[in-house]
Amino acid sequence: MKKILLYIFIAIAVVGLVFNLDMVLNMILSSLIFILVLGAVLYAVYYFFILTPSQRQYRRAVRKSKRKYKKRK
Template sequence: MKKFLLYLFIAVAIIGLIFNLDMVMNMILSSLIFILVLGAVLYGIYYFFIQTPSQRKYKRALRKSRRKHRKK
């Protein structure tokens, strides 16, 4: 009887741990998605409102040049 109660207690603990890990993983995933979206919004604000048009053209040309030389 004592072994049965011990195994039952361990099973309940494992089930509780699995359900808790599921909730924690969902919270971590939602936090990561929020951070990525926030970073994209901040980069968009920086790119379109802080940089001058000549800086944007320079960065675009730099990316194009890197792609061209990387393929060779």
């Protein structure tokens, strides 16, 4: 009897998930987009307002150097 109730409960949960799948996926997708945009804005603030011009220049040189030596391998 307990197994039957468990299977019924699982079946109801699956049916509910299938019917609300579009809403759940939409919420997940919008959350991911919001997190990506927020991260990009925070990085831009950090890059343009917190780093000094010499630090930015150093970071560009490091990226360029990494790309140059990555191609050699």
